[in-house]
Every structure is written in structure tokens, then in C-alpha cells.
Amino acid sequence: MKGILLNNLGSPDSTATKDVKKYLEEFLMDERVIDIPYWKRYVLIKGIILNFRPKKSAAAYQKIWWDKGSPLVVISERFTEKVKQKVAIPVELAMRYGSMSMEKGIKNLVDKGVTEIFLAPLYPHYAMSSFETVVVKAEEILAEKYSNVKLDVLPPFYNEPDYIKAMSNNIANHLKNFDYDHILFSYHGIPERHIKKSDPTNSHCKIDGSCCERNSVAHHTCYRHQCFETTKEIAKFLKLKEGTYSNAFQSRLLKDPWLKPYTDFELEKFPSVGKKKLAVITPAFVADCLETLEEIAMEGKEEFLKFGGTDYKHIPCMNDNNDWVDVMVSWINEWEKQ
CATH class of the missing domain: 3.40.50.1400 (Rossmann fold)
Known part of the structure; x- marks a missing residue:
């Protein structure tokens, strides 16, 4: 069975400084985000940045937080629900960082009987700190826990x-x-x-x-x-x-x-x-x-x-704009027919 994993960056669970710190630690310790030797990254992130950045970032999140939670997560969930209504195969949403982990998303698909996943990084452009880290993470999870599951990836769509x-x-x-x-x-x-x-x-x-x-x-x-x-x-x-x-x-x-x-x-x-x-x-x-x-x-x-x-x-992003939903659905349908 085929299934879809939509993937975006992620968000803290709340605007509390402790949640923002937890999120930033996972994000900034990614070697494809801050690409310096591990020991230097450890000292820089845990010894310096995480001592002041979480409080500042928490204040920024508080300015844009919605009643239902993180705008990025809420919008991504709305987008996912619209996509689900238009395709016949399982669709899950995951985030590269945070509690909505890729591991959970992949497990949900596998539990539904999916053996072939179409990973759709919601990044139009290729970058090692966005598109690449998502693909590598998915490959690592499958290699470690679901070696029988096949992975296909939606390429960057910057000029589609x-x-x-x-x-x-x-x-x-x-x-x-x-x-x-x-x-x-x-x-x-x-x-x-x-x-x-x-x-x-x-x-x-x-x-x-x-x-x-x-x-x-x-x-x-x-x-x-x-x-x-x-x-x-x-x-x-x-x-x-x-x-x-x-x-x-x-x-x-x-x-x-x-x-x-x-x-x-x-x-x-x-x-x-x-x-x-x-x-x-x-x-x-x-x-x-x-x-x-x-x-x-x-x-x-x-x-x-x-x-x-x-x-x-x-100018707002496309968010859960119906035209954008239809574009994603068309790519999924095209992949499903292969």
C-alpha cells in the first residue's frame, strides 16, 4: 500500500521558554543546520545560545501564537486535512523538529499497512538545512526500523x-x-x-x-x-x-x-x-x-x-489555499499512478 508523508519544519509545543528551548536545541544541534564539528556545535548551542535565545524566541512566538497553537502547525494541519479529502491513500503530517516527529508520522503510515511512502518536504527549494535534512532523517528512520518500506521523495518544486x-x-x-x-x-x-x-x-x-x-x-x-x-x-x-x-x-x-x-x-x-x-x-x-x-x-x-x-x-503564504492543495493532490496522484 502507498502512503503520503507531508513534512514541514516544526514548532515548539507552546510559547513557554522551556518548550522553546527544547525545540531550539533539537533544531540547532542538527549538523545540517549548524554544520560545524560536534564539540564546537555542542559548546556553541548548549553553552551559549540556549542560555539566552529561548527567552527571546519565546517572546517572539507569543506575538504570533494562535488560540489553537502554532500557526505553522495549525495551517499545516488544515492543509493536510484538505489533501486527505481529495486522495484515496493514507496521508500523515510530520515535522522535522518537535513533538510531531517524523518517526511518529512514519509509524502511523506503517501501522495502516503502508509499504511505500511518498515523502513531500514542504520546501520549494533545496537546502541542506531544510530539504536535505528531512530526506536524510526519513532514510535513517526507515533503515533502522522499517527496512521493508520503500521511500520516494518529491523533488524541490521551485519552478514547477x-x-x-x-x-x-x-x-x-x-x-x-x-x-x-x-x-x-x-x-x-x-x-x-x-x-x-x-x-x-x-x-x-x-x-x-x-x-x-x-x-x-x-x-x-x-x-x-x-x-x-x-x-x-x-x-x-x-x-x-x-x-x-x-x-x-x-x-x-x-x-x-x-x-x-x-x-x-x-x-x-x-x-x-x-x-x-x-x-x-x-x-x-x-x-x-x-x-x-x-x-x-x-x-x-x-x-x-x-x-x-x-x-x-x-503577502501571506499559500497556507491551505485551495489552489495549492490541488497542486499537491495532482503531484500525489501522479506518483500514485507510477
């Missing part, structure tokens, strides 16, 4: 026409009554070294402004290239004029160089160059979460207005 259409329609719907003079595509940031580590050729990715434009097998695992391609395809679909949109990367951690330009720097700069009516899109996420609801919709707006902006609009 149906996804681009659904994304573009969602953006257009939210821009109907907003008179913008610029659109910022704000992607989640990753360290520059992750780009080079993910390059199978060990030579193509130089983050030099041109390597993303030169055709290469490296693009299959290049987060930066894939982000730029998403923007290009959406801009093409919406017929955006050149110069009215741009890319940036948010959510830096530590002091290492991350992908540029940085979103917060761009928000500060735009008003001074005449871009005072701004719409911000977060295409690296399919469901609204801390990084979109607090960092962009709240902090981003405050920062933009502080530096002279006049109008600011955060």
Missing part, C-alpha cells in the same frame, strides 16, 4: 509550473487593492558555505553574481539559484516590470557570511531611493510561521516605516 501559477495567483489576489512601487521577494537565508557544500562539482558555485546564470548540474542542489528562478518565473507570470522587484534573504544566525542582500538592510534602504510603498513576499515558505508573521509582517513593517516608508504589505 503549477506551483508558480498557484503562487502567482495568491500574490495577485493580495495585491489587488495595494498600490505598490516595489515588491521584495524575501527568502530565508542560509550561510554562503552551505551553497558551496551542496555543489556536487565542487567548483561551479562561487556566489559571484554569475554562476547562478550559467547552466550546471550544481543548480539541482543550489538554494540560491533556485530562489532566483522562483522570482523570475513569478515575475514572468505576473508580468512584473524590470526594476519593480528584487530579492533578499532574511533570518541570519551568528556572524558568518550569509546570502545577500540582507532583507533588513534592504528595508532600511528602500525609502531613501524612493521605494516607499512596499509589498513583501516570502516564497521559501508555503505556510506562515514565525519568520513570516513576526520577522516580516511585524518587525519588517516597523523597520520600513521607521526609515521613511509609507505603505507596507506582507
Whole structure:
């Protein structure tokens, strides 16, 4: 029997500092998130970051928390329920980190008689700290506990026409009554070294402004290239004029160089160059979460207005949008027929 495992990042169980600390420890100790030797990661995370970050993050979660719980979890559950109603095979939702573990999700499928799993990481783009860690975790669980279960994986869908259409329609719907003079595509940031580590050729990715434009097998695992391609395809679909949109990367951690330009720097700069009516899109996420609801919709707006902006609009993710549900269902049906 075939079954589906939808997978997203995860969330603390509550906004209590102890729950946030537990979640952050699991997340940040992942070697594909902070890719330094274990002993250094242990000292950095458990000896330094977890002494101050949980309280700060808990306060941020409190600003966006819903009555029913974490927005990311609630939205993902709604999306999953809609998908379930449209497919004939078992569907489970799991998170890479937190109590809604992948191990639980896989067990639920196996208990229903599933012997072939279609893993759908809900990340449009490939990155070792998102897509890759989900796939590796699933492989480890199956190898250890369910060696007879076959695994298939939905590839990154950053440029899939149906996804681009659904994304573009969602953006257009939210821009109907907003008179913008610029659109910022704000992607989640990753360290520059992750780009080079993910390059199978060990030579193509130089983050030099041109390597993303030169055709290469490296693009299959290049987060930066894939982000730029998403923007290009959406801009093409919406017929955006050149110069009215741009890319940036948010959510830096530590002091290492991350992908540029940085979103917060761009928000500060735009008003001074005449871009005072701004719409911000977060295409690296399919469901609204801390990084979109607090960092962009709240902090981003405050920062933009502080530096002279006049109008600011955060465009929600597709969440449980019916068009997005139909896209996922079409991919599942296509896989099921194989």
C-alpha cells in the first residue's frame, strides 16, 4: 500500500521558554543546520545560545501564537486535512523538529499497512538545512526500523509550473487593492558555505553574481539559484516590470557570511531611493510561521516605516489555499499512478 508523508519544519509545543528551548536545541544541534564539528556545535548551542535565545524566541512566538497553537502547525494541519479529502491513500503530517516527529508520522503510515511512502518536504527549494535534512532523517528512520518500506521523495518544486501559477495567483489576489512601487521577494537565508557544500562539482558555485546564470548540474542542489528562478518565473507570470522587484534573504544566525542582500538592510534602504510603498513576499515558505508573521509582517513593517516608508504589505503564504492543495493532490496522484 502507498502512503503520503507531508513534512514541514516544526514548532515548539507552546510559547513557554522551556518548550522553546527544547525545540531550539533539537533544531540547532542538527549538523545540517549548524554544520560545524560536534564539540564546537555542542559548546556553541548548549553553552551559549540556549542560555539566552529561548527567552527571546519565546517572546517572539507569543506575538504570533494562535488560540489553537502554532500557526505553522495549525495551517499545516488544515492543509493536510484538505489533501486527505481529495486522495484515496493514507496521508500523515510530520515535522522535522518537535513533538510531531517524523518517526511518529512514519509509524502511523506503517501501522495502516503502508509499504511505500511518498515523502513531500514542504520546501520549494533545496537546502541542506531544510530539504536535505528531512530526506536524510526519513532514510535513517526507515533503515533502522522499517527496512521493508520503500521511500520516494518529491523533488524541490521551485519552478514547477503549477506551483508558480498557484503562487502567482495568491500574490495577485493580495495585491489587488495595494498600490505598490516595489515588491521584495524575501527568502530565508542560509550561510554562503552551505551553497558551496551542496555543489556536487565542487567548483561551479562561487556566489559571484554569475554562476547562478550559467547552466550546471550544481543548480539541482543550489538554494540560491533556485530562489532566483522562483522570482523570475513569478515575475514572468505576473508580468512584473524590470526594476519593480528584487530579492533578499532574511533570518541570519551568528556572524558568518550569509546570502545577500540582507532583507533588513534592504528595508532600511528602500525609502531613501524612493521605494516607499512596499509589498513583501516570502516564497521559501508555503505556510506562515514565525519568520513570516513576526520577522516580516511585524518587525519588517516597523523597520520600513521607521526609515521613511509609507505603505507596507506582507503577502501571506499559500497556507491551505485551495489552489495549492490541488497542486499537491495532482503531484500525489501522479506518483500514485507510477
